[in-house]
Amino acid sequence: xNELTSNPPGRPRRTLDIVQASLKRRYARERRFRFLGATAxxxxxxxxxxxxxxxxxxxxxxxxxxYIRLPIELAAESIDPDGTRDPETLAQADYMKLIREALQARxxxxxxxxxxxxxxxxxxxxAADLLRQQVMDDPDLIGTTQEFWILAAADIDMLIKGHIDxxxxxxxxxxxxxxxxxxxxxxxxxxxxxxxxxxFFTHGNSREPELSGIAGALMGSFYTLLLTLVLxxxxxxxxxxxxxxxxxxxxxxxxxxxNINNLAAVPSIVFGLLGLAVFIxxxxxxxxxxxxxxxxxxxxxxxxxxxxxxxALKSVPPxxxxxxxxxxxxxxxxxxHHVLPLAMPGMLTGTIIGMAQAxxxxxxxxxxxxxxxxxDIPKGFTDVATVLPVQIYLWAxxxxxxxxxxxxxxxxxxxxxxxxxxxxxxxxRRRFERRW
Amino acid sequence: xxxxxxxxxxxxxxxxxxxxxxxxxxxxxxxxxVTVANPxxxxxxxxxxxxxxxxxxxxxLDLGKNEVLSMIGPSGCGxxxxxxxxxxxxxxxxxxxVTGSIKLDGQDIYDKGLDPVPLRAQVGMVFQKPNPFPxxxxxxxxxxxxxxGLTNNKAELDELVETxxxxxxxxxxxxDRLDQPGTGLSGGQQQRLCIAxxxxxxxxxxxxxxxxxxLDPIATAIIEELIDELRANYTIAIVTHSMQQAARVSxxxxxxxxxxxxxxGETNQIFxxxxxxxxxxxxxxxxx
Numbered sequence: 001x002n003e004l005t006s007n008p009p010g011r012p013r014r015t016l017d018i019v020q021a022s023l024k025r026r027y028a029r030e031r032r033f034r035f036l037g038a039t040a041x042x043x044x045x046x047x048x049x050x051x052x053x054x055x056x057x058x059x060x061x062x063x064x065x066x067y068i069r070l071p072i073e074l075a076a077e078s079i080d081p082d083g084t085r086d087p088e089t090l091a092q093a094d095y096m097k098l099i100r101e102a103l104q105a106r107x108x109x110x111x112x113x114x115x116x117x118x119x120x121x122x123x124x125x126x127a128a129d130l131l132r133q134q135v136m137d138d139p140d141l142i143g144t145t146q147e148f149w150i151l152a153a154a155d156i157d158m159l160i161k162g163h164i165d166x167x168x169x170x171x172x173x174x175x176x177x178x179x180x181x182x183x184x185x186x187x188x189x190x191x192x193x194x195x196x197x198x199x200f201f202t203h204g205n206s207r208e209p210e211l212s213g214i215a216g217a218l219m220g221s222f223y224t225l226l227l228t229l230v231l232x233x234x235x236x237x238x239x240x241x242x243x244x245x246x247x248x249x250x251x252x253x254x255x256x257x258x259n260i261n262n263l264a265a266v267p268s269i270v271f272g273l274l275g276l277a278v279f280i281x282x283x284x285x286x287x288x289x290x291x292x293x294x295x296x297x298x299x300x301x302x303x304x305x306x307x308x309x310x311x312a313l314k315s316v317p318p319x320x321x322x323x324x325x326x327x328x329x330x331x332x333x334x335x336x337h338h339v340l341p342l343a344m345p346g347m348l349t350g351t352i353i354g355m356a357q358a359x360x361x362x363x364x365x366x367x368x369x370x371x372x373x374x375x376d377i378p379k380g381f382t383d384v385a386t387v388l389p390v391q392i393y394l395w396a397x398x399x400x401x402x403x404x405x406x407x408x409x410x411x412x413x414x415x416x417x418x419x420x421x422x423x424x425x426x427x428x429r430r431r432f433e434r435r436w
Numbered sequence: 437x438x439x440x441x442x443x444x445x446x447x448x449x450x451x452x453x454x455x456x457x458x459x460x461x462x463x464x465x466x467x468x469x470v471t472v473a474n475p476x477x478x479x480x481x482x483x484x485x486x487x488x489x490x491x492x493x494x495x496x497l498d499l500g501k502n503e504v505l506s507m508i509g510p511s512g513c514g515x516x517x518x519x520x521x522x523x524x525x526x527x528x529x530x531x532x533x534v535t536g537s538i539k540l541d542g543q544d545i546y547d548k549g550l551d552p553v554p555l556r557a558q559v560g561m562v563f564q565k566p567n568p569f570p571x572x573x574x575x576x577x578x579x580x581x582x583x584x585g586l587t588n589n590k591a592e593l594d595e596l597v598e599t600x601x602x603x604x605x606x607x608x609x610x611x612d613r614l615d616q617p618g619t620g621l622s623g624g625q626q627q628r629l630c631i632a633x634x635x636x637x638x639x640x641x642x643x644x645x646x647x648x649x650x651l652d653p654i655a656t657a658i659i660e661e662l663i664d665e666l667r668a669n670y671t672i673a674i675v676t677h678s679m680q681q682a683a684r685v686s687x688x689x690x691x692x693x694x695x696x697x698x699x700x701g702e703t704n705q706i707f708x709x710x711x712x713x714x715x716x717x718x719x720x721x722x723x724x
Contacts (some may be wrong), residue, residue: 249530319567323630325528327580327637328557337579338569 022078035306055415059408065197065210066157067149068123068186070102076143082239085139091323095135096128099150106191115178122179124151126211149195154209154402159183160192164403185400200409204375205391212395214413216377220290220370220385221359227294228301228358233351235298236305243306244313245335246380264303271300272364280368288369288384296364301354308350312343345429352425356418362389378424388414467711468701472500472688476641476671477559482536484517484526491517493695494536499641504663504672506686508679508707510718516564519643522673523559524552540641542659557584560639564646566626568618568633573610576618576629577601580637584616596636604632605662626656631662635670642666644674648681660685679719683707691715692704 073392076083079093100120104110110119127150134148135141155174158164160183170177186192203213249255275296279285287293316339324334365371370390386394388410395407471478477499484492499505499522507515517526524545526532527659538545545555577597580586587593592613597614601607606628608724610621618629627647634642644663648656663672663685676682682689683703690700691714699706699715710716 094446317567319563319565320569321528322525322561322563323567323569324579325525326523326556326563327583327633328553328555329579329583330553333583337583341704342570 026096030166045325055408055411059405059410059412061161061163062200062405062409063197064161064194065153065199066160067193067195068103068152068156069103069147069191069193070099070106070150071145072098072102072131072148072150073145074098074142079135079138079142082245085142087136090136090139091132093132095131096123099123099127099131102150106186106189118176118178119182122153122156122182124153124210126206136196144333148194151199151210152192154400157210158181158401160194163405163407200406204377205373205386205394206375209398209400209406212403212406214388214406216374216390216408217386217388217391217410218413218417219378220293220374221387222383223290223378224293224297224387225355225359225421227290229351229355230295231294231298232301232305232354236302236354237309237347239302240306240309240313241335241340244310245339246331260303260306264307267363268300268361269367271296272367274299275364275368286382286384288372288374288386289382290378290385291381292368293365293370293385294381296368297358297361300364301351301358302360304354304357305347309343309347310352312346312350313339315346316342341432344432348425348429349431352422355421359418359421360389360414362393365390372429388417466496466697467699467715468706469513470496470498470697470700472498472503474501475499475539476501477538479522479538480684482518482521482522482534482538484514485533485535486529487531489502490680491695492521495692495697496698497690497697499671499673500688501671502596502667502669503688504667504686505675505688505690506682507673507675507690507692508677508682508718509692509698512694514690514695515690516645518692519645519673519675520561522641523556524644525556525561557637558639559641559643559655560634560635560637561596562627562630562642562644563580565650566623566630568621568626568629570617570619572615573601573618574614577632577636580633584637587639598633600636601629603666604628605658606632622655624651624658627651627655627659628662631659631666635666639670641671641673644672645676646677649677656681679707681705691718693718 074100078098080086081091082089100123103119103123104116107119110116114130130151152160155164156179159166159175159180164173164175166180175183183192199211200213201218203211204216206212226228237342238435243253243256275292279292279295280287285295320338320342321334324338325331329337365387369384370385370386371394373394374384374386376383391411392407392414395410452557463622463642475498479498480496482492482495483490492561495514495518497505497518507519520526521534521538522545526534533674534546540555540558544550545552545559569579571579574597577600578593581593581596585631587596598607598611601610610629618626621629625646627650631647648659651659660681663674666672674682674685686703689703691706691710691712692699693714699710701711706715707719710719
């Protein structure tokens with residue numbers, strides 16, 4: 001009515017005029033919305049790129065490690081005086097002495113006791129173990145003089161990688177002027193090189209940055225996740241299947257559903273406390289093991305898997321159920337032959353989300369002892385272990401410069417682990433879908 | 437008077453009070469003869485409730501051997517509900533309650549001890565929308581015989597699949613691509629595949645719930661022809677919205693209205709000389 005009365009006299013407004021008048025505003029609104037959306041995406045991507053760039057820039061140097069090439073005389077009389085090649089005898093020889101002597105031979109001018117000690121500190125304390133391993137792997141080396149790449153100490157590594165400023169005042173850096181002089185001489189002789197850091201992938205944790213590796217945490221994460229998957233996937237899918245397809249719809253099942261949804265939102269540390277109280281204290285599951293970690297993470301991921309699986313089951317068209325029931329399939333056959341295969345891709349997606357969550361979880365694992373300093377690489381589900389995120393947390397807390405790059409490197413390994421898992425999930429999904 | 441007697445019968449079988457029944461009871465009973473000389477299924481005083489809403493009111497109807505019974509009526513009249521009672525598909529709907537007696541060859545299918553799984557192998561169903569399994573054409577047909585263990589070896593199963601597809605008139609079209617997904621066929625072919633899947637388990641009765649409503653006229657004609665051929669071996673009940681279809685394929689026709697079975701009789705008679713006003717109005721297109 002108002003529209004009509006407010007018209008200029010003599011010219012009735014048609015629908016087209018009204019539409020066109022508002023069209024400009026509508027398109028402007030659309031453009032604004034698109035702009036906002038694009039901005040949000042760009043902002044998000046920028047942060048992702050920044051995050052990755054930061055991690056990679058900080059961490060890529062950890063994949064290389066500084067070694068010093070020294071000619072070492074593996075005299076038979078000092079390593080294997082009896083000539084038996086008995087591994088026990090070989091293991092007991094003083095390899096550190098050999099390395100030290102080889103280094104001192106490069107610097108005959110260093111004679112002072114303190115200076116000699118300073119010289120030796122350029123070599124990693126683990127260098128002797130590495131040399132021992134090389135000799136024991138190939139006992140024929142005994143009695144010869146060979147050039148060996150000897151692992152340098154972390155401070156020297158940092159200096160070579162440029163994390164320690166050579167021009168800074170001597171008091172401000174951990175490497176003495178004298179050592180820099182020696183390093184420069186070795187560099188001039190081509191005896192210093194950065195080589196691929198295999199230690200990082202084959203060793204467990206260590207107090208020394210140059211000797212610490214990710215292998216322990218990686219295996220810990222692997223065992224934990226494997227067991228979590230084995231426990232949570234069948235339980236989760238089974239629970240979803242029962243609740244969605246078989247359980248009577250009444251107040252009890254409503255209550256269960258509400259509780260599952262609530263559990264999905266419970267802070268993860270609460271699951272850690274529960275694990276501590278129930279699994280460790282009450283059931284006596286050994287603490288700090290992949291077994292107890294998997295039990296706790298199973299509890300944590302179950303709600304996610306159940307919710308995703310129920311959604312996947314709901315999305316299967318009812319006509320498939322009717323078709324199966326119509327030819328006389330029992331309810332269980334209907335579910336397992338027809339509904340479950342169709343719901344499987346969705347269930348797998350939910351499971352992978354749950355697993356990714358479990359892979360990155362730290363808080364509940366701190367509660368069940370996974371924070372312990374563990375050097376050995378776990379060999380089973382009941383060995384003490386730590387996991388990748390906890391390892392990252394531990395390293396991020398360490399003051400040594402060498403652990404900073406290892407923290408970032410460990411994050412990269414964690415992300416790679418995650419990508420590998422997602423890739424496996426995608427391939428698995430494709431396989432399941434191709435069956436039809 | 438007739439209604440009252442039925443109501444009394446009802447009270448003895450069901451748990452519903454006579455007063456409750458009388459409230460919803462229509463004034464008139466079914467016109468025409470609900471029985472046949474040679475019944476495969478007999479339904480007596482069937483009531484169906486969805487929660488507190490009554491969808492079928494005191495329907496009695498026989499399905500004769502080797503006959504096609506069509507059920508017509510406006511939307512929401514309960515014909516599909518009634519059809520789904522005949523193989524207990526309504527069991528899957530929460531809150532659905534069926535009273536009265538439905539017998540297949542003298543055996544009450546709502547008997548407490550009766551397992552609906554073998555029943556559904558005896559009373560097959562074809563649905564409104566073609567719903568082949570997302571598996572190969574072969575697997576679609578072979579699924580029923582396989583779960584019931586109807587064949588002893590692969591050769592027998594192959595033969596059964598071929599016979600079923602031949603009976604459904606689909607063999608020549610799909611024999612070279614049995615391993616391709618059933619969902620890749622056209623709508624009419626899919627529906628015939630569903631029919632082949634149903635007859636592969638050798639049912640005695642085939643229920644069809646608007647089998648042609650999603651199909652074009654050519655596919656419809658093929659299916660109708662097929663229904664006529666299947667009549668030789670099976671008892672068929674078909675729900676349809678098309679009166680021409682009912683007239684073409686069926687020998688008897690039942691007209692449902694708001695949960696009541698208004699009129700039943702020979703198809704010719706129903707379409708040429710309907711007794712009840714509602715039937716006449718529906719058939720002549722005055723509503724529906």
